[in-house]
Every structure is written in structure tokens, then in C-alpha cells.
Amino acid sequence: MWRAQRNDQHNSVKVAVTHIATAELANAQVKSCCSGKGSRARCVVSSPTRRADNRACSGGSGIRCLGASAPFCRERRRVGRWFVNRSHHLCVTWRQERMADDKDVLRDVWFGRIPACFTLYQDEITEREAEPFYLLLPRVSYLTLVTDKVKKHFLKVMKAEDVEEMWFEYEGTPLKWHYPIGVLFDLHASNTALPWSVTVHFKNFPERDLLHCPSNSVIEAHFMSSIKEADALKHKGQVINDMQKKDHKQLWMGLQNDKFDQFWAMNRKLMEYPTEEGGFRYIPFRVYQTTSDRPFIQRLFRPMSQEGCHQTLGDLLKEVFPAAIPQDDEPKRYQVVIHGIEPMLETPIQWLSEHLSHPDNFLHISIIPSPSD
Amino acid sequence: MSSDTDLAPVSCYLDEETFRLSCQLFIQHSSSIKDGWSWVQENASLEGYMTKTVVVAGKTALDHCRNGHSHLEHEADAMSVVEQQVDDEEEAPGQQLEADGHGVMRYEYHVLYSCSYQIPVLYFRASMLNGRSLSLADVWNSVHPSYIKRLLQEPWDTITQQEHPLLGQPFFVLHPCRTEEFMRPALETAHAQRKKVNYIVTWLSVVGPVVGLDIPLSYATAVGAPSLPDLC
Numbered sequence: 001m002w003r004a005q006r007n008d009q010h011n012s013v014k015v016a017v018t019h020i021a022t023a024e025l026a027n028a029q030v031k032s033c034c035s036g037k038g039s040r041a042r043c044v045v046s047s048p049t050r051r052a053d054n055r056a057c058s059g060g061s062g063i064r065c066l067g068a069s070a071p072f073c074r075e076r077r078r079v080g081r082w083f084v085n086r087s088h089h090l091c092v093t094w095r096q097e098r099m100a101d102d103k104d105v106l107r108d109v110w111f112g113r114i115p116a117c118f119t120l121y122q123d124e125i126t127e128r129e130a131e132p133f134y135l136l137l138p139r140v141s142y143l144t145l146v147t148d149k150v151k152k153h154f155l156k157v158m159k160a161e162d163v164e165e166m167w168f169e170y171e172g173t174p175l176k177w178h179y180p181i182g183v184l185f186d187l188h189a190s191n192t193a194l195p196w197s198v199t200v201h202f203k204n205f206p207e208r209d210l211l212h213c214p215s216n217s218v219i220e221a222h223f224m225s226s227i228k229e230a231d232a233l234k235h236k237g238q239v240i241n242d243m244q245k246k247d248h249k250q251l252w253m254g255l256q257n258d259k260f261d262q263f264w265a266m267n268r269k270l271m272e273y274p275t276e277e278g279g280f281r282y283i284p285f286r287v288y289q290t291t292s293d294r295p296f297i298q299r300l301f302r303p304m305s306q307e308g309c310h311q312t313l314g315d316l317l318k319e320v321f322p323a324a325i326p327q328d329d330e331p332k333r334y335q336v337v338i339h340g341i342e343p344m345l346e347t348p349i350q351w352l353s354e355h356l357s358h359p360d361n362f363l364h365i366s367i368i369p370s371p372s373d
Numbered sequence: 374m375s376s377d378t379d380l381a382p383v384s385c386y387l388d389e390e391t392f393r394l395s396c397q398l399f400i401q402h403s404s405s406i407k408d409g410w411s412w413v414q415e416n417a418s419l420e421g422y423m424t425k426t427v428v429v430a431g432k433t434a435l436d437h438c439r440n441g442h443s444h445l446e447h448e449a450d451a452m453s454v455v456e457q458q459v460d461d462e463e464e465a466p467g468q469q470l471e472a473d474g475h476g477v478m479r480y481e482y483h484v485l486y487s488c489s490y491q492i493p494v495l496y497f498r499a500s501m502l503n504g505r506s507l508s509l510a511d512v513w514n515s516v517h518p519s520y521i522k523r524l525l526q527e528p529w530d531t532i533t534q535q536e537h538p539l540l541g542q543p544f545f546v547l548h549p550c551r552t553e554e555f556m557r558p559a560l561e562t563a564h565a566q567r568k569k570v571n572y573i574v575t576w577l578s579v580v581g582p583v584v585g586l587d588i589p590l591s592y593a594t595a596v597g598a599p600s601l602p603d604l605c
Contacts, residue, residue, distance in 0.1 A: 178536065207506040211534045211543050221533060225548075229489045284489075294415070295541030300488050 105355045110260045112139035115195040118150045125162045139182030144213040169199045174209045180358050186337045186366040230284035230361030255359045279303035279350035285363040303350035314345035337366045385553040386491040394599030395573040396423045402596045423484040492552045496544040520583045569598035
């Protein structure tokens with residue numbers, strides 16, 4: 001919504017921006033009001049929390065506000081009022097109008113990346129020295145789905161007969177490819193220096209620890225199985241069963257090809273719920289920690305209490321892992337990490353399930369000991 | 374009293390409490406006939422599972438013909454080999470191997486409760502006495518041909534390798550998707566006849582034989598259902 005008032009007496013234009021705007025959009029409005037005004041317009045940017053900043057703008061019939069380079073001009077979440085006064089000052093007042101869109105969170109989650117360095121295990125037989133291979137890993141994907149380049153790189157220096165199924169290890173722990181990459185990182189290496197140093201093996205597959213992954217269809221089957229299980233918890237399986245095979249395929253292809261829109265076109269159906277319910281039937285979640293034999297904790301947990309209150313992350317932890325909730329006078333023993341961040345314990349679990357779930361529709365929560373530094 | 378035609382819809386699902394009690398009754402009978410089932414408790418919580426270990430003579434000839442090939446080839450060829458067997462109907466379900474220790478295998482069966490699907494799930498793994506684990510290809514080869522055709526048709530009716538939710542180790546799992554399909558007729562029939570049914574007995578009698586697990590007939594008659602107030 002734009003309102004531009006031209007005040008010829010003061011040679012000013014007041015442009016009120018009541019909606020999300022970029023500096024370019026605001027500038028276009030000013031331009032339309034000020035065509036032929038003069039050669040230069042000075043952009044003065046001020047906000048309640050910042051002192052006024054003068055930025056020179058190039059003028060003429062195309063007024064380009066160099067204030068666009070100021071941090072909060074680029075900030076799409078701010079709105080402001082622009083003035084062009086007699087000395088061609090553009091006065092901008094910035095007010096924070098609204099919070100980050102929830103959809104921004106979905107994008108940030110999907111496009112999260114972890115820089116990794118892959119090194120060949122020293123005992124592998126090579127024809128010449130193997131250089132480490134660097135790769136940005138998608139947090140929401142799976143190791144065996146995104147490491148074809150890693151395999152190609154190391155196969156260049158190895159003989160075919162010395163190559164069996166590739167598997168990964170971090171500091172002696174075999175990495176479970178069927179866990180999302182971000183979960184593996186948060187669980188094992190989140191408080192260590194980047195890049196994440198992963199060791200690559202082509203022999204002595206640890207049969208007792210790792211699932212085999214002979215082809216992408218195994219990853220697909222595992223992924224779809226998780227989605228199905230999540231829907232069983234959220235909707236008794238009704239939504240996923242009503243979808244056609246091609247819809248299931250679209251979910252997988254979206255993940256495989258890193259296509260956010262393609263994936264969410266289908267996934268949004270799995271995030272719906274009857275309004276009167278207030279949320280899903282049960283929240284699909286898994287809590288991981290490295291200090292127990294048990295791989296994860298998974299329980300039935302309702303997002304809405306009997307009285308209709310939104311349950312929080314803290315409520316869930318109270319039931320499933322009470323030690324993670326810091327006591328008043330004690331220092332925090334554990335970090336509760338989702339997608340590499342520590343959400344506030346007051347966050348409603350329904351919101352977390354809708355926005356911070358992985359593509360497999362599960363909320364994967366890592367509980368790691370607080371760093372002692 | 375209500376007539377036989379007045380039937381409340383039968384739930385094909387199992388709550389965790391009924392699962393535990395049904396397993397306990399199952400294990401009681403197992404102890405009396407020395408069938409080898411036991412209960413494993415997971416620490417302080419009431420969570421646990423039923424388990425049995427069986428040692429059998431070798432049923433798979435795969436490792437003999439495939440020595441020296443990579444594991445990957447096993448997996449890729451397994452499905453086509455198995456489908457060939459179904460079409461040809463030449464192969465007997467198993468072939469005895471030379472008695473040099475290679476033919477003896479150790480099968481471990483675990484019956485776990487899935488809170489997501491509210492049904493029991495059968496996990497199993499097998500290894501040779503020398504420690505070598507059975508591959509998915511070996512497992513397919515040991516499934517009776519009459520079951521293979523059905524398993525091949527539905528991708529979610531199949532046997533896959535999964536992580537054991539309590540032990541964190543790879544096991545094979547018979548996908549629980551279709552449990553309702555075969556449990557419903559059995560449960561409705563029993564309900565119509567006012568008979569109480571032990572869910573675990575009925576369920577395991579159907580899924581067990583698919584993966585080589587034998588459930589003696591005495592379970593059907595000897596094992597009762599847990600007494601719960603809402604069953605009538």
C-alpha cells in the first residue's frame with residue numbers, strides 16, 4: 001500500500017509505506033513524484049534506534065537512493081516514510097512493522113548447509129595420495145544421497161577391487177546415513193570447529209552398526225517410510241493415504257533435487273489440521289543423545305492439552321527428558337538443539353512441528369552436553 | 374443381553390498396556406512348552422520387547438555362489454534372482470549346505486510395540502556361527518516362495534533393513550502397513566463368537582511363518598487374552 005503526497009510548497013514528497021518494501025520499491029514511488037525535480041536528492045535515514053545518517057543519492061529523473069546500501073534499507077521487514085524536502089533530503093523513518101514471516105523459517109530450514117571436509121581413511125589402498133574433498137552438505141538431506149561427488153573423487157585414486165560400499169565415520173563413530181545430515185552434525189560435532197571432518201571408508205563395512213545403502217531407492221523407501229509414520233501420528237495416516245503415488249514421488253523428488261517449492265506444494269497438506277483440533281493428533285518427534293545406548297526416544301505426545309492449551313518444547317522435554325530442563329540455580333547442563341539452534345523452551349511444540357520439522361516430517365531434537373569452556 | 378448381530382466395531386489396534394500383558398501370557402505358555410521366548414525390559418520404564426533366538430541349519434546357498442563378489446552385487450541381483458525363482462518354481466525353499474559350520478545360522482526374533490502405528494512389529498536378524506551377518510539378499514532367499522510373490526507386489530508390504538528402535542542396530546523388519554488387513558477378519562470372527570483373542574498369538578501366527586518363525590498350534594488354544602474391563 002503506497003501513499004505519495006506531493007507538497008510543492010515545501011518541495012517535498014512524503015511517501016508513506018505501510019507494507020513491506022524494499023528501498024527500490026520506495027524509490028520508484030519517490031521517482032514518480034519527483035520526476036524532473038533536480039539533480040540530487042539526499043537520503044536521510046533515521047529511525048528511533050539509530051541517529052540520522054546522511055547518504056548521498058544520485059538524482060535526476062531517476063532518483064536512486066544510495067541509502068539502499070544501508071543495512072536497514074535492505075531489511076525487508078522494515079517500513080518507513082520517505083521525504084524529499086527542499087534540499088532534496090530523503091528522510092526515512094524506519095519502524096519495525098512486523099515479524100519475520102513463518103515461511104522464511106521454512107526456507108531457512110530447507111537451505112541450511114554444513115561445510116564438510118571428507119578425508120579418505122588412512123588404511124584404504126590407493127594408487128596415489130588422496131586429497132581431501134570439500135563439500136557443502138544440506139542439513140535436511142542424507143549422506144548417501146549427496147556424496148556421489150565424494151565417491152567419484154576418491155575412486156579416481158583407487159582400484160575397483162579395493163572398493164566396496166562407501167561409509168562414513170566421525171572420530172571413530174560410524175555415521176548413520178539414515179539420519180538427516182543436520183542431526184548427525186548437531187549430535188556429534190556441533191561444538192567443534194568447521195569444516196566438519198568426516199572420514200571416508202570403502203572397506204570393512206560395520207554390519208552391526210550401519211544399515212546398507214546399495215541404491216537411492218533404499219533412501220527413498222526410508223524417507224517415505226518416515227513420512228508415512230509421521231502422518232500416522234499426525235492424522236492417523238489419512239492425509240498420506242489420500243495422496244496419489246505421484247504425490248509421494250513429488251515429495252521425494254523435491255528432496256532429491258533440492259526443490260523447495262516442489263516439495264512444499266505437497267508437504268503443506270501434511271502440515272494441515274482441523275481448525276477445531278488446534279493441532280496434530282500427536283507430534284512426530286525423536287530425541288537423540290550420544291550418552292545412552294538407546295538410539296532415540298520417541299513417545300506419543302499431544303500438542304494440545306486437555307484444556308486446549310498449546311504444549312511447549314519445555315512440556316515435551318519434561319515428559320521425555322527432564323534432565324534437559326535447567327533448574328533455577330544450576331548452570332545449564334544440556335543444550336537442546338534443533339537445526340543447529342536452541343529454540344526457547346516456551347515455543348509451542350505445534351509450531352515447531354509445522355516449521356522446524358525435517359522433510360521427513362519429524363522433529364529431530366538433539367540433546368548434547370553444554371560445552372564447558 | 375445383546376444378540377450376535379449387535380457388534381461394536383472391533384479395533385485392530387493395540388494399546389501398549391494390552392501389548393505387554395498379551396506378551397506376558399504368550400511367554401507363560403512358551404515357558405511351559407519350552408519354546409524359548411523371553412521378555413527384555415528397557416531400563417526403568419515399562420518399555421520392553423519379546424525375544425527368541427533360534428539356531429537352524431543353513432537355508433541359503435547365496436554365499437557359496439557369490440564368494441568374492443561385493444555386497445552391492447548381492448543386493449542388486451537379489452530381487453531378480455528371487456523373481457526368477459517365483460516364476461520358475463524350480464527352487465526348493467532352501468538347500469542344505471555342507472556341514473562345515475557354514476550352514477548353521479542364528480536367527481534372533483524381536484517383537485516390539487510401535488506407538489506410531491499402535492501395533493506390534495516383528496524385527497529379526499540372522500548371522501552365521503562365524504559371525505557373518507545375513508544380508509537382505511540372503512533373507513529374501515530364505516522366504517518361502519509362496520510368500521515372496523505377495524511381498525513383491527506391495528512395496529510397503531516388504532522386508533527392509535531398519536534400525537532397531539531400542540538397540541540402535543540393523544535388523545530386518547516386515548513392514549507393519551498391512552497388519553490391519555489380516556488382523557481385522559480374525560478379530561471380528563473371534564468377537565462375533567464372543568471369544569477372547571490374544572492379539573500377539575493371532576498376529577505372530579500370520580507374520581512369523583513368512584520369515585521362518587514357527588508358532589506351534591498349542592498357542593491358539595492355551596493362551597488367553599489379557600482380561601480388560603471393556604472386552605465382553
